[in-house]
Amino acid sequence: MPGTEVRPRQRGSASWTSVLVRRATPFAALAAVFAVQALANAEPVVAFPLYLTVVLLVSLQQDRTESIAVAAVAAIAVLFKPLATAGQASDVAPALLLAAVLVAVAIAMNELTKHSRATAAAAQNKADGLAESERRLRATLESAEVGLALAGLDGRLLETNQPLALILGRSRDELLSTTLGEVIVENDRAAIDEGLALLRSGDVTRWDADTHVVRPDGSAVPAALFIARLPNPIAGDASLLVQLADISARSRAGALRDCVAAVRQIIVTSPGLEAAMPQLLSTFCGHLDWNVAQYWAADADRKTMHVRNAWNASGAALDAFLHARRCARSLCSPSSTAARWLAPSSWPRTGSAACATTR
Numbered sequence: 252m253p254g255t256e257v258r259p260r261q262r263g264s265a266s267w268t269s270v271l272v273r274r275a276t277p278f279a280a281l282a283a284v285f286a287v288q289a290l291a292n293a294e295p296v297v298a299f300p301l302y303l304t305v306v307l308l309v310s311l312q313q314d315r316t317e318s319i320a321v322a323a324v325a326a327i328a329v330l331f332k333p334l335a336t337a338g339q340a341s342d343v344a345p346a347l348l349l350a351a352v353l354v355a356v357a358i359a360m361n362e363l364t365k366h367s368r369a370t371a372a373a374a375q376n377k378a379d380g381l382a383e384s385e386r387r388l389r390a391t392l393e394s395a396e397v398g399l400a401l402a403g404l405d406g407r408l409l410e411t412n413q414p415l416a417l418i419l420g421r422s423r424d425e426l427l428s429t430t431l432g433e434v435i436v437e438n439d440r441a442a443i444d445e446g447l448a449l450l451r452s453g454d455v456t457r458w459d460a461d462t463h464v465v466r467p468d469g470s471a472v473p474a475a476l477f478i479a480r481l482p483n484p485i486a487g488d489a490s491l492l493v494q495l496a497d498i499s500a501r502s503r504a505g506a507l508r509d510c511v512a513a514v515r516q517i518i519v520t521s522p523g524l525e526a527a528m529p530q531l532l533s534t535f536c537g538h539l540d541w542n543v544a545q546y547w548a549a550d551a552d553r554k555t556m557h558v559r560n561a562w563n564a565s566g567a568a569l570d571a572f573l574h575a576r577r578c579a580r581s582l583c584s585p586s587s588t589a590a591r592w593l594a595p596s597s598w599p600r601t602g603s604a605a606c607a608t609t610r
Contacts (some may be wrong), residue, residue, distance in 0.1 A: 260544065277309045277321045285328045291518030293347045297331040299353075302329060306353050310360035322357030398495035401481075404451045406431040406443070409490070418446075418474065418497050420466035431493065436463040436471050446478065450491060456480045473502040510538035527561075531560040 281302065288298040302325040310318040326349075333346045391399070391412075398415030400408050411426045419426065419434050427467045431447070432440045439462040446458040463471040477494040514535045521527030532544040548562040 274313075274317060277305055277313075278324060280305045281321065281324050281328060285331070288328075288332075288419045293468055294348055295332060299329065299349050302353060303356065306357050307360060310357050311364055315358075315365070318357045318361045319354070322354045325353045325546075329353065398493075398497075399495040400426070400495075402431065402478075402491040402493050404447070404489060404491065406447050406491070408493070415495055418472065418495055419464055420468065420470075434464050436465050439463060443476075447491075450478060450480050453532050455482070464495070473498050506540070510534060513538060528560040529562070536562050 284298055284305070287293075288295075291297075306318070306322045306325055309321045313321075323392045329350045330343075330346050333343045336342075343582055366597075373585045379447050382532045388401075393412055396414060398418045399412050401410040402408050406428045408426050413423065416423045416426060421429075421434075432443055435443050439460075442460060443462070446460065449455045450458055456479065460476050462474060462476050465471055475496045475498050480492075481490050481492050514531060517527050517530045517534060521530070528546050530545060535541055536544050543563040544561070545558050545563075548559045549556050564571045
């Protein structure tokens with residue numbers, strides 16, 4: 252309203268009033284108990300449970316100074332009647348004992364409350380630290396460029412990131428129901444099981460190997476696998492940190508480098524191309540993971556081509572290549588005016604070539 256002065260709330264005064272009421276309430280309760288005791292002319296032992304209740308409540312809620320002050324006032328209230336009536340020692344002694352019990356209970360309960368609060372605060376700080384560590388770990392999993400996962404000691408995946416799902420060719424939901432052994436090629440599963448056994452027993456805390464992971468379409472991808480054992484201070488057991496990196500490019504580069512070195516050695520030590528060709532084809536297949544390699548050469552009239560040397564392995568890939576080669580040879584005739592090589596991708600993983608014709 253215009254002309255109305257709005258005064259800010261005096262939070263300090265309200266807080267002080269609340270504190271004053273909280274501190275004065277126990278003394279008011281003691282005064283009420285004492286008044287009832289006096290009006291009823293009851294013995295201190297009758298009112299003792301009420302005094303003890305007030306002392307216990309104060310000891311659980313307030314600090315040590317306030318609880319001891321309330322206990323001292325309660326002890327005085329218990330001793331007041333025997334001392335005021337100049338009772339005999341037999342009357343004063345029980346009251347004195349009850350007063351001592353009130354003070355001792357206040358001190359003991361305050362210490363227990365203080366210890367329990369400290370323990371609860373430490374537990375809360377520990378829980379906050381673990382929660383923060385879990386948040387950092389999740390952030391690390393999501394931001395890493397390599398495949399990362401958390402797994403149980405049995406190798407079952409518990410948490411995965413997107414790069415790992417891309418390497419394995421599966422969704423993250425699918426990975427949560429799989430184990431490490433299920434995504435490794437069959438020939439390497441025994442080694443993986445042995446590594447997991449060493450990690451479970453605690454003989455090693457880290458284990459790594461170069462292996463091949465298998466995708467749902469059956470293709471194998473070379474990968475560097477690293478597993479570390481992580482302690483779990485909450486549950487008492489441990490978990491595994493799994494790191495998987497696609498090393499296809501590195502493996503390919505290493506194979507090409509070794510192949511080049513082997514080819515140079517063959518060329519240097521062979522007297523000619525015809526003598527070196529069988530070794531060259533075998534080297535190409537061995538280092539580049541080809542199934543079939545053939546060397547085709549044109550005849551003297553350069554109108555037809557024939558296989559001069561060949562190296563192959565048995566299997567479905569070879570049968571498909573030989574079928575394609577027969578089809579290609581049927582097209583090569585004296586009327587052909589030119590010949591060209593078909594790329595090796597015409598037959599996956601064969602690295603071979605065949606001739607086709609153009610008119």
